[in-house]
Amino acid sequence: MDGILAGLNWLATEQYWFAFLTAVAMAAVAGIMPGISASLLMALAVPFIVFTIRDPVIGIVMLATITGVEEMLDVLPIVVLGHPGGGQVTFLEARPLAAKGQAAHVLGFIYMVSAMGGLIGAIALLLVIPVIKPFILQFSFAEIGAVGLFGVAIVGALSRGAMIKGIMSGAFGLLLSTIGLSVFTGEARYTFDFLHLREGLPLIATAIGLFALPEMFDLMMTRKAISTGSANLSTREVFRGARDALKYWRLIVRHSLLGVFLGAIPGVGSRVVSWLSYGIGVSLSKDRTLFGKGSYEGLIFSESVQSAKEGGQAIPTLALGVPGGQSWVFVLVAMIAYGVSPGPQILSQHGDIVTLIVVSLVLGNALLAMVGMLWSGQLAKLTRVPYPLLGAVIIPLTFLAAFQDTRHWSAIPIVLGFAILGLAMKQFKWPRPPLILGFILGGIIEENLLSAHSLYGTMGILSRPLTVALVVLAVVIAVFFARISASPEPDAAAQHKPADRRWRWTWQNLFPIFFVLVAGYFVWEGLGFRPKSASFPLLLGSAVIILAVAQIVKNGWEDGNGDVMDLGMLSAGVEGRGRSAAILFGLLCMFLVLATIIGLDYAAITLAALSPAALMVGKRPWAWGFLTGGIIAGAVVFVFDDLMHIIWPEPILWTWVQGALF
Numbered sequence: 001m002d003g004i005l006a007g008l009n010w011l012a013t014e015q016y017w018f019a020f021l022t023a024v025a026m027a028a029v030a031g032i033m034p035g036i037s038a039s040l041l042m043a044l045a046v047p048f049i050v051f052t053i054r055d056p057v058i059g060i061v062m063l064a065t066i067t068g069v070e071e072m073l074d075v076l077p078i079v080v081l082g083h084p085g086g087g088q089v090t091f092l093e094a095r096p097l098a099a100k101g102q103a104a105h106v107l108g109f110i111y112m113v114s115a116m117g118g119l120i121g122a123i124a125l126l127l128v129i130p131v132i133k134p135f136i137l138q139f140s141f142a143e144i145g146a147v148g149l150f151g152v153a154i155v156g157a158l159s160r161g162a163m164i165k166g167i168m169s170g171a172f173g174l175l176l177s178t179i180g181l182s183v184f185t186g187e188a189r190y191t192f193d194f195l196h197l198r199e200g201l202p203l204i205a206t207a208i209g210l211f212a213l214p215e216m217f218d219l220m221m222t223r224k225a226i227s228t229g230s231a232n233l234s235t236r237e238v239f240r241g242a243r244d245a246l247k248y249w250r251l252i253v254r255h256s257l258l259g260v261f262l263g264a265i266p267g268v269g270s271r272v273v274s275w276l277s278y279g280i281g282v283s284l285s286k287d288r289t290l291f292g293k294g295s296y297e298g299l300i301f302s303e304s305v306q307s308a309k310e311g312g313q314a315i316p317t318l319a320l321g322v323p324g325g326q327s328w329v330f331v332l333v334a335m336i337a338y339g340v341s342p343g344p345q346i347l348s349q350h351g352d353i354v355t356l357i358v359v360s361l362v363l364g365n366a367l368l369a370m371v372g373m374l375w376s377g378q379l380a381k382l383t384r385v386p387y388p389l390l391g392a393v394i395i396p397l398t399f400l401a402a403f404q405d406t407r408h409w410s411a412i413p414i415v416l417g418f419a420i421l422g423l424a425m426k427q428f429k430w431p432r433p434p435l436i437l438g439f440i441l442g443g444i445i446e447e448n449l450l451s452a453h454s455l456y457g458t459m460g461i462l463s464r465p466l467t468v469a470l471v472v473l474a475v476v477i478a479v480f481f482a483r484i485s486a487s488p489e490p491d492a493a494a495q496h497k498p499a500d501r502r503w504r505w506t507w508q509n510l511f512p513i514f515f516v517l518v519a520g521y522f523v524w525e526g527l528g529f530r531p532k533s534a535s536f537p538l539l540l541g542s543a544v545i546i547l548a549v550a551q552i553v554k555n556g557w558e559d560g561n562g563d564v565m566d567l568g569m570l571s572a573g574v575e576g577r578g579r580s581a582a583i584l585f586g587l588l589c590m591f592l593v594l595a596t597i598i599g600l601d602y603a604a605i606t607l608a609a610l611s612p613a614a615l616m617v618g619k620r621p622w623a624w625g626f627l628t629g630g631i632i633a634g635a636v637v638f639v640f641d642d643l644m645h646i647i648w649p650e651p652i653l654w655t656w657v658q659g660a661l662f
Contacts, residue, residue, distance in 0.1 A: 177442020263312025
């Protein structure tokens with residue numbers, strides 16, 4: 001009790017409020033700006049805070065506040081700009097709603113959901129720390145690996161009309177995660193002798209390519225705005241959305257508690273929590289047909305866990321000294337630097353720190369939610385801006401953000417390669433969410449399952465009740481969705497189908513053939529690896545081949561284009577789509593050539609300056625290039641150069657010419 005009172009006493013000091021408001025402002029910037037993650041911000045802030053703030057209470061609480069509220073405003077670029085960023089789950093539901101003119105309503109709805117999730121997560125943190133240790137210790141390697149498999153299976157099975165595609169996409173994502181050094185043998189796998197691939201495919205570049213760029217290209221080819229001119233984008237509509245969120249309080253509480261639970265499991269990862277919550281929420285819903293097309297319940301499944309999980313991730317960090325998430329690693333580093341020992345005794349020995357973290361998480365989420373509600377009505381009006389103008393800013397920023405994550409040229413071809421894959425998956429109706437989730441979870445699953453096998457053996461894993469329960473639950477859910485999709489409601493078209501049951505070739509088979517070829521290469525190369533390095537990719541490659549062949553057979557017997565949990569092509573059927581696609585292709589080729597001649601940063605500025613003139617319609621479209629080019633130039637100078645201290649790579653072609661001539 002004395003520790004709690006000591007923590008509350010800090011609320012009467014100017015020192016706390018200055019540190020708190022500074023932390024919230026830093027988190028707000030990181031949430032709004034694509035490319036600046038909480039981990040990057042924390043890495044920059046830790047040395048500054050530890051060496052300038054002497055009091056451990058203020059220093060630790062300040063860092064916990066940054067990571068605890070950073071994701072509150074990241075919904076702005078998702079809804080307003082159509083930029084998925086790290087919120088691919090929210091993007092699935094938010095973009096269709098924004099396209100219907102409900103951007104302001106969606107923003108208010110999400111802010112209220114997130115604020116309530118943050119409140120529940122903070123309260124759970126205070127209540128659970130004294131009793132959580134025995135439960136967390138039940139989660140060993142086997143259970144964490146099983147949770148990962150459960151997540152991939154459930155999201156893959158959600159493609160109700162095309163479950164083979166969903167599960168195969170998830171397996172393909174797991175297969176791609178094996179690129180890089182094996183965590184057990186140190187053996188290089190599928191790196192083509194490139195040093196920058198030894199750590200695997202970069203997550204941000206892969207996610208941006210698979211999700212962000214295909215949506216940018218698709219929307220730019222429409223040459224329209226995200227929403228119509230009749231959309232209600234007032235601040236009053238934002239608050240109306242917040243009030244509507246309260247009607248779903250039971251769902252919010254349920255998934256906030258789920259977020260606390262998932263966040264408290266070390267090793268699961270923050271990006272995975274939303275997908276697991278979304279998959280579980282959809283599977284428990286009576287009507288699943290609206291999800292992926294603009295569902296407010298889907299937003300709850302995704303967003304309620306985002307703030308709640310921070311309270312969950314703080315639990316193992318403070319109570320066991322095991323960071324619950326990547327950003328909480330830096331909180332743990334600060335605790336050690338200040339001489340504060342984490343452990344079950346922290347509530348009795350450092351109750352003031354725990355109490356102040358709880359209060360700061362509640363206040364920070366509430367403050368940013370209110371700021372978002374007051375300003376989002378105006379920012380939502382950006383959805384009326386023609387997308388060629390927004391895309392002229394977002395696409396160059398996307399390339400620069402991918403580079404700053406890897407600090408290597410390889411990020412650009414990786415982004416473009418996955419952008420082509422993402423566009424093809426959108427066009428041919430293959431779900432991308434299972435692929436990116438499998439890619440995120442692959443390393444976690446492989447490391448934990450192989451570690452569990454080394455410790456317990458096969459029979460030892462199968463004798464662990466929690467592991468078996470998770471695996472059985474995943475199988476039951478997959479079978480359940482398979483039965484649903486196998487017996488659809490009869491309709492008039494189905495009743496008049498011809499009785500011809502011969503298998504026929506279809507161009508839809510080209511896509512699964514591509515997966516067979518890629519997986520075949522992984523299997524062939526994997527045969528030369530050491531057993532522990534080869535087991536995971538060989539198993540996954542074989543699974544992808546089997547599922548792809550099954551899809552080829554299915555395509556020959558029926559349409560093969562059932563509903564998938566993903567966004568379709570918005571530009572389909574739009575007049576002049578082919579011409580717009582050709583212009584975009586030309587602009588990207590120009591960008592790549594200029595990047596090798598004048599440098600990546602100057603090429604991005606040029607791309608931003610020329611895109612409006614090439615794609616916009618109306619009077620003087622070229623004049624907008626001064627605005628978009630100026631925005632990217634400002635971002636390069638003030639954000640990437642001055643703030644992040646990016647060292648841009650030397651222009652490859654220009655360097656080669658100089659070497660040849662001089």
